[in-house]
Amino acid sequence: MAYFNTTIKDLISERIGRNTFLPAIQREYVWNPAQVEKLFDSIMCGYPISSFLFWKIREEKKKDWTSYEFIKDFDQEKPHNKEANLDGVNQDIYLVLDGQQRITSINIALRGSYRFFYRKWRTTRLYLNLLWDKGDDNPEEMTYQFLFKEDETPLQRTDYPQLWYRVGDILNYDDAEDAKDSIENQLNAFDEEAKKKARKMISKLFSVVNVSQNINYYEEKSDDYDKVLEIFIRTNTGGQKLEYSDILLSTATAKWRNLNAREEINEFTDEINKIGTGYNFGKDFVMKGAMYLTENLPIQYKLSSFTKKNLECIEDHWDETKDAIANSIKLVSRYGFTDKNLVARLVLLPVAQYLRGKNKGYLTSSNLKDVEDQNNIQKWIIMMLLKGVLGSATDNKLNSMRPVVKLATDYFPYVELCRELKIEMTFNDMEIENMLNYSYGTKYSYLILSLLYPGRDWKDKKYNEDHIYPQNEFKIKNLRAKGYDDATIEKYQACYNSILNLELLDDSENKSKNAKPFDSWLKDRDANFKERHHIPEMNDYSLDYFLDFIKKRKALLTKQIKEFILQ
Template sequence: MAFQTPRSVEEMLTAINKREYLMPAIQREFVWSTGQIVKLVDSLMRGYPVGSFLLWDVKPETAQSYTFYEFLTHFHERDNPYAEKATVLAGTGTTAVLDGQQRLTSLNIALYGSIAEKKKYAWWSSPDAFPVKKLYLNLVDDPKDEELGLKYDLRFLTDKEAAAEQDREDKWFRVGAILDLANPGPATIKELEQRRITNVGDASQRLWDLYEAVRVLKPMNYFLVTDQDPDKVLEVFVRVNSGGTTLSYSDLLLSMATNQWKELDAREEVRSLVRDLNSNAGRQFAFSKDVVLKTALTIAGVDVRFKVTNFTQANMAKVEAAWPEIEGALLRAATVLQQFGYSERNLTANSVIVPIAHYLHQRGAGDNYLDSSADASDRLVLQRWVTRSLIKRGVWGSGLDTTLTRIRDVLNANTTGCFPVSEVEAAMGAAGKSLSFDPAEIDELLNLKYAGQRTFPVLSVLYPGLDLSKKFHEDHIFPKSSFTRKRLAAAGIPAEKIDDCLETVNLLPNLQLLPGTVNIEKQATLPADWIGSETVFPIAVKRETYLHENDLDGLPLDLTDYLAFFKERKQRIRNRLIKALGATTTSELAED
C-alpha cells in the first residue's frame, strides 16, 4: 500500500465519470444525507481536509472474479436509490474505491448529479412526491442558520426554486457549473454581470473559493492497495471503515455473493428478507444481515465462517439454489419465536434463530407446523431449549461458528422427526456451551430485574402453561408506584424495613407475566384491589388456579406483609428453577 500524488476534486470526479474508478461489491449503498453533502462541499471551499481515500489497483485476472458498481450520479429515493453494476471488459483491470465511497458519491452528486427525496407527507406513488434537486451556491447571501456552522449558503434546490425572478439578481449558482467556467478571472466577472449581481466583490470571492476548491487545490489524498489477495483486501477494508458506521463481514461478503448468483440479486433478496423477518405478520425483531447470511450458509451445508474463501462460486450456487427453502425456514423460525413470546426487546441472542431455521428445514416443516396440535409437544421441547439457551450466559457469544456447526451436525444426523434436544445439548456441552446451571447461576437469576434482557425468558420457563403467542407484559405484583418512602411509611412499614422494600420491588420474586390487556386494566393497584376484583376473577376457582400457577399462594393483600411474601415466593421460584433448569445440585441452595 503506497501513498499517491494528491489529486483535485475535478481530477477524481473525471476519473469516476470516465468509469476509471468503480466500487467493489463490498461497498454499501449510498447513505449520506443532503446535509452531509453540503457540509463536505463547505469544508472543501474553506480549505479544510476531508480525509484520505483508499483505492485498490485491481489487476485483470482479479477483476473478472468480482462484481463492481458505477458511482451513483442521480439519486432518486424511489426509482434510483442504488448504484448500477459496471462492466469490466475481459483482459482489463480497474481501480476500486475501498474507502471514501460516500464522500466521492456525494461530490459526484453535488457537481454532476441530483437528488430526489420524498417530500414530507407525500404519497410514494405521486409523480410530484420526489422533486429533483441540484446543489446551488448562494453568491449574494451568507447562511441564515448559524447553528449549522457553515460559511457558505449551499442548498439543494429545484431549478424552479433556484431561478431568479424577472429583472432580479440571479444569485443561485449551480455548483456543477464551476466545471464549465473558463477561468476564475474574466469569466467570473462576465458570469456575475450576466446575473445582474451588484456586490461583485463578495460574489466573485465565493465563486473563486468554489473554483479553487474543485479545480485548483489538491485535497484528495489517497493510498493505493496493490495486493490481489481478497482476504487481505477485505481486512484492510474493514479496518479503515471501523471509524464510521459499523461494517460487518456479512455486509461485505453479502455484496461479494452478488458476484456469484446467477438468477437472483443476493443483496436485494437478503435486504427484503430482513425486512420481512423483522416487521411482517406482527413480528417485532431486529435480525440483521449477519443472521440471515449465517443461516443461509448453515442450511446450504457450507462452512459457516465469514471468510472470503467460503464465498466461492460453487458455495454461492448452493446458497442460491436453496434460497427459497432458506427464506421459508427463516420466516417460520421467526414466527415460532414470536409464538414463544419473543420480540426485539427480550430476545437476548438473535443467533438462536439459526438452528431453529435449520431444524425446520431439515425436517421439512411447513406452515402447518406453526399451529398443528400434532406438533405441539415438539414445539414445547423446542421452546424450552430456546429459553434455556437464552437464560444461560455466553451460549451465543464467543465460539458461535463452532457451536452452530456442532448443532448442525446433530440435526443433520437426526432421523426422529422431533427436535433432538438431548443430542443437541450434548454437542453444545462438548463445545463448552453446557446448558446445565449451578447453584450460583440459579441465585443470580433470582436477582434479575424488571425489564431486564433475561427476565422474560426466566418468567416464561417458570410458568410454561401460558400461551405466549398472545402479548404478555412483565408486571409488578406489588405496584412500583407504592414503593416510595412516604407511601411505605404511611402503609405501616417499619423504618428499618423500608430500604429492603425499595431494594426488592423490581426483582424477580415481585414479578409476573400478565396478558397485555389485563396488565393495562390492573395498572398500579395493590393485590387487595385486584385479586379481589370480580371483574378479573368472576369465580373463586379461577382466582385460586391463578394464584397457585403463579406461585402466589398466600399472597397478602396489602404492603404490611410484602417482605415475608417476597422471601417465601423467592424460595418457591428457586425450587421451580432448579426443576426447570436442572441445576447440578441443590444442597447449596439454602434459604436466605
C-alpha cells in the first residue's frame, strides 16, 4: 500500500464529496461533540491523530460498490448517511476504510453543524476561543478551548476573556495575514496583549488546517472484496467497538442483489422504534432477528456465516422477516411491555417466528382461542424475563427453541419451550422472596406486578405503578411528625417502596387516588377492589397498621405468584 500526506483543507475541500466517499461496510457516525472538540485540540497541539486507510477504485469499477456521502450537517434525530451519486464523478474514487469517524468530525467542524439534544434541541457549530489561556493549574484539561455552540449565542461565564471564532471560516483564506485581518474589527475592545494572543491563535489555526500536511493515509488498490473486508475488520477492532452486526449489515449492503440493505435495515429499525410508546431497538437486534427467522441459517455472529448465499437468503425473506418482527413488537407493546421492562429483547424472536405463520387478523382477533394464546405469550415472556433465561448462552438457547416453534401451528408452544430450556413454569420460594423485594419503577417491577392480575384485560390499556399507601407519607419528617420512633421509621422506610406496597391502577383510578391516605380512599372503592388488588382484610387501614398490612399482603402475593400458571 502506498503512503501519502495532505492538508486538512485539501482533504475537506478537494476530496470529500468529490472523489472520496464511504463504503457500505462502514458504520454510521457515532462521535459526540466532546470527542470532536478533543480531536481539534490534538490537531492544534500538533499531536498525531493516527493514519487513515483509503481504498482506491478505478473509475470503470466505481459503480460496482455502493458508496455513501460523508455527513456535513449531523442531526442526532436523523443520523443516516445518504447514498452517493457518482454519475458526475469522472475519475478514480476512494472509499475510506479506516478513519471515517475522524474525517466526518473534521467535515462537520469545518463545513457543517452538529444538532443534538441537551435540555432542548440545539444546532451548533464548532468555535475556538481566540483569547483562551489554559494556565498551568489543570494539566488534564484541553490546551485550547474548542466548543460546539449555537451561532451568536454568548456563554454565560464571564470569568475569562472570550472571542469566539467559527473554526470553519479559516477555510476562506489562502494567507494567514488575511485570516488575521478578518478579526481586526472584533479586537478593538481588547488590550494589546489580548490582540497579540488572538492573532497568534488564528495564525496557528490557519497553519494546522491549511498548511500542515497532518493527514497521513495509505491507499489499498485491491479489487478483491474479501481481502478489503478483512482489512476493514482488522483496522476497526480498536476505538469505537466494531460489532459483528455492523459487519453483517455492511457485508449485506455489498452483497444483496436488489435491495439496499443499509437503507432497508436503518429504516426498519427506525420504524419499529416508533411502535407503542417507543423503543430503542438497534441494528444488532434486527440483524440477529433476520438470521434467526431465515430458516437453516446459523444464528451466531461468525464471519463464516456471512456468505453470499446466506446473505441473499436473508434478502429473499426480508419482507417476511420485517412483518414477523414488527408484529411481535406490536403484540407485546399492547400488553404493557415497554423499552424499560423488555430487558432481554431476544425473547421476542420465538414469538416473531410463531407469528410468521399466523394470519393478518391474529393480532386484533377477539376469538377466545386467539385471546388465550396471546395471554399465554404474555405470561411466557414475563416468566422468561423474570427468570433471566436469556442472560447467557443466548445463541444456544435460541437455536434450541427454533425447531420447537417450527412445529407449532395451533398454539404458542410455551410448555414445549420451557421443557426444552429446562425451566420450571412456576416460581420457587427464593425467587418469590427476591421478586417481592424489588422497588417501585425498576425494570422488573411492572413485570412482577403483572403476575398479580391473571384475569386482567391488558390489550391497549395503560396501567400505572401506584403506591397503595402514598409515598409522601413515608418522608422521614412526616413520620416523625406523627410521633413514630426511629426503629419504626426504619421499618416503614424499608418496605414502603417495595412490591408489597404497590399495585397497578388504570389512568382514571390513578388520577383519582392521587396522594390520598389509603384508609380514606379505600372507603369509596367498589366491592371487588380488595380482591382484585390483593388487599388483606383488616379492621384498620390507617398508617399506624402499615407493618401489619405489609405482613398480610406478603402472604397474599406469595400465594398468588405460586398459583401463576400458563393455561
